[in-house]
Amino acid sequence: MENRLKPMDAEQLREYGHKMVDFIADYYKTIENFPVLSQVEPGYLRNLLPNSAPNQPDSFQHVLDDIQAKILPGVTHWQSPNYFAYYPSNSSVAGFVGEMLSAGLNIVGFSWIASPAATELEMIVLDWLAKMLKLPEDFLSAGQGGGVIQGTASEAVLVVLLAARDKVLRMVGKDALEKLVVYASDQTHSSLQKACQIAGIHPENCRLLKATSSTNYALSPEFLSETISQDLTIGLIPFFLCATVGTTSSTAVDPLLSLGKIAKSNGMWFHVDAAYAGSACVCPEFRHYMDGVEEADSFNMNAHKWFLTNFDCSALWVKDRSALVQALSTNPEYLKNKASQANMVVDYKDWQVPLGRRFRSLKLWMVLRLYGLENLQCYIRNHIKLAKHFENLIAQDPRFEVVTPRIFSLVCFRLLPVRNDESHGNKLNHQLLDAVNSTGSAFISHTVLSGKYILRFAVGAPLTEEKHVNAAWKVLQDKATSLLAESL
Numbered sequence: 001m002e003n004r005l006k007p008m009d010a011e012q013l014r015e016y017g018h019k020m021v022d023f024i025a026d027y028y029k030t031i032e033n034f035p036v037l038s039q040v041e042p043g044y045l046r047n048l049l050p051n052s053a054p055n056q057p058d059s060f061q062h063v064l065d066d067i068q069a070k071i072l073p074g075v076t077h078w079q080s081p082n083y084f085a086y087y088p089s090n091s092s093v094a095g096f097v098g099e100m101l102s103a104g105l106n107i108v109g110f111s112w113i114a115s116p117a118a119t120e121l122e123m124i125v126l127d128w129l130a131k132m133l134k135l136p137e138d139f140l141s142a143g144q145g146g147g148v149i150q151g152t153a154s155e156a157v158l159v160v161l162l163a164a165r166d167k168v169l170r171m172v173g174k175d176a177l178e179k180l181v182v183y184a185s186d187q188t189h190s191s192l193q194k195a196c197q198i199a200g201i202h203p204e205n206c207r208l209l210k211a212t213s214s215t216n217y218a219l220s221p222e223f224l225s226e227t228i229s230q231d232l233t234i235g236l237i238p239f240f241l242c243a244t245v246g247t248t249s250s251t252a253v254d255p256l257l258s259l260g261k262i263a264k265s266n267g268m269w270f271h272v273d274a275a276y277a278g279s280a281c282v283c284p285e286f287r288h289y290m291d292g293v294e295e296a297d298s299f300n301m302n303a304h305k306w307f308l309t310n311f312d313c314s315a316l317w318v319k320d321r322s323a324l325v326q327a328l329s330t331n332p333e334y335l336k337n338k339a340s341q342a343n344m345v346v347d348y349k350d351w352q353v354p355l356g357r358r359f360r361s362l363k364l365w366m367v368l369r370l371y372g373l374e375n376l377q378c379y380i381r382n383h384i385k386l387a388k389h390f391e392n393l394i395a396q397d398p399r400f401e402v403v404t405p406r407i408f409s410l411v412c413f414r415l416l417p418v419r420n421d422e423s424h425g426n427k428l429n430h431q432l433l434d435a436v437n438s439t440g441s442a443f444i445s446h447t448v449l450s451g452k453y454i455l456r457f458a459v460g461a462p463l464t465e466e467k468h469v470n471a472a473w474k475v476l477q478d479k480a481t482s483l484l485a486e487s488l
Contacts, residue, residue: 004057005057023067024096027072028463031077031463032080034072034073034075034077034440035077035441036083036440036441036443037076037085037437037438037440038073038074039073039438039440040074044073044074045074049070076443078091079091079461079462079463080443080461082441082442082472083442083443083464084443084444084459084461085443085444085456086445086456087275087460088458089305089311090306090308090309090310090460090461092308092309092367093370094371095308095310096310096363097363097366098310098362098365101363102358102359102360107359108356108357109357110347110348110355110357111337111345112339112340112347113339115359116345118359119347121359121361121362122148122360122361123141123147123346124141124365125361126141126315126317126361127140127141127142127146129147129303129315129364130147133278133281133282133290134287135293135317136294136319138319139317139318141346144320144322146317146318146321146346147316148318148324148351149313149314149316149357150300150314150316152312153275153300154189154191154194154195155314155353156273156298156300156316157189157242157271157273157300158191158194158195159327159328159351159352159353160271160298160316161195161196161201161240161269162327162328163269163318163326163327164240165239165327166327167269168180168237168239168269172237177200177201178205179205179237180201180202180205180240181205181236181237181239182206182207182240182241183224183238183240183241184207184208184243184244185210185211185217185218185244185247186210187211187218187247187248188242189244189247189248192206193208205236207231209224209227211252213404213450216252216404216405217247217250219254221255221262224241224259225262228266238266239268240268240269241259241262241263242272242273243256243259243260243270243271243272243273244273244274245273245277245278245289246274246277246278246280248276249448249449249454250410250412251276251407251408251410255292256291256293256295256296257295258292260292260294260296261295263295269297270295270298271297271300272290272296272298272299273300274299275301275305276302276305276306277289277301277407278299278300278301278302279301279302279303279305279306280380280384280408282373282380283377283380296319297318297320297323298316298317298319299316301314302314302315303364306383306409308376308379313363313364325350325351328350328351329347329349330349335349383459383460383464384408384409384459386459386465387406387408387409387459389466389469390457390469390473393470393473394411394413397477399416399484400413400480401413401414401416403452409458409460411456411458412447412449412454412456412457413454414429415428415455415480415483415484418487422451422452424487425453426452426453428484428487429446429455430453431483432455432479433446433455435479436472436479441471442472442476444456444457444472445458457472
């Protein structure tokens with residue numbers, strides 16, 4: 001019985017921890033041997049695992065063997081250098097060890113007193129990141145605003161929408177909920193719609209304005225102004241505008257300055273979602289895409305996408321933290337304490353939906369310290385260079401076209417249809433996507449723009465090099481050749 005695993009024991013943790021780190025390091029060494037997109041069928045795992053949990057403990061080696069044989073085949077390998085789908089979800093050595101430390105300390109930092117370092121480090125590292133992004137001083141914690149780590153951009157947009165909703169309802173009366181209107185382009189992430197559903201905004205009052213190729217799929221300020229005027233005429237209350245720097249489908253950049261002025265003149269909350277492209281804005285040559293952020297009430301970027309910080313770590317800054325606190329705070333007897341009662345501290349439970357929260361600032365702190373700004377800038381620039389390289393490869397093959405201008409590290413492209421038959425073009429590109437992904441040697445995803453089925457090639461995995469981009473392009477070309485031969 002001596003080897004029985006105790007609930008916690010320093011020496012057993014050392015032994016198991018070393019084995020797990022070795023297992024993970026070996027995984028990274030062999031990651032290219034796996035098909036990038038898992039090729040299993042739905043329900044595959046139920047046949048491989050028992051129907052109930054064991055009564056007696058199993059051996060750690062046996063569990064590791066099961067992970068290798070049964071779990072890894074059902075994993076889509078987001079860290080593979082041949083992963084080009086959706087947007088990246090970066091893992092790094094620094095992010096990993098920060099995550100490990102967070103798991104080791106395992107605190108639940110809902111209020112300052114629950115772990116003072118967790119709250120204070122979060123305030124400090126988000127001030128650091130805000131300065132790297134050259135955010136206006138209003139977003140720093142020294143004033144009325146500050147930053148907070150949310151789980152995802154979906155949580156970030158929800159909490160600011162709730163803050164904006166309650167702020168306007170305090171002025172116009174809570175019965176006016178059915179008159180509140182939200183504005184964004186139809187390229188905005190679907191999390192805004194979900195936030196509206198949760199916040200009780202009437203579905204017909206969620207205005208997703210059509211963006212077209214004429215603005216490269218950015219929101220038109222003129223169209224926004226017209227829509228707001230029409231809504232005011234019929235007695236509705238415009239209260240929230242969401243703009244995006246780097247939309248999900250095509251990395252479109254909404255014109256923040258013009259949109260911000262419209263929001264301000266109508267007394268609306270202006271939120272900027274830069275979940276993906278915010279990372280690029282630490283490079284001076286890309287910072288101009290955020291120009292106009294000074295007009296925003298809130299700004300969000302995901303350090304877990306393209307900034308070497310393991311999931312989850314979504315940074316949200318607000319200019320007026322009291323708006324968040326008023327919408328989300330509770331003060332139950334069992335959480336009362338001197339520091340909170342005296343208003344001397346930030347209690348992050350009042351800036352988010354759940355009560356409990358992990359010590360996520362550790363991994364961001366590790367990333368910023370162990371890489372430093374210059375290395376992070378080089379990392380981003382390298383991916384953008386690789387995306388440019390991919391764009392050039394497409395330009396050399398007349399069978400393909402780039403569909404929207406590349407801005408960051410996403411290339412939107414398609415295989416041109418035979419005889420300009422658009423319906424055939426959509427089917428052809430869908431087939432090409434499936435053909436490439438079923439090889440397992442690369443993984444790409446798609447979107448639809450102006451009714452056309454478009455392929456997305458997003459460079460951003462930490463291990464990706466030029467040879468991986470070239471290999472993916474060769475697979476695309478080979479599969480395109482086969483498909484075109486079949487369609488003749």
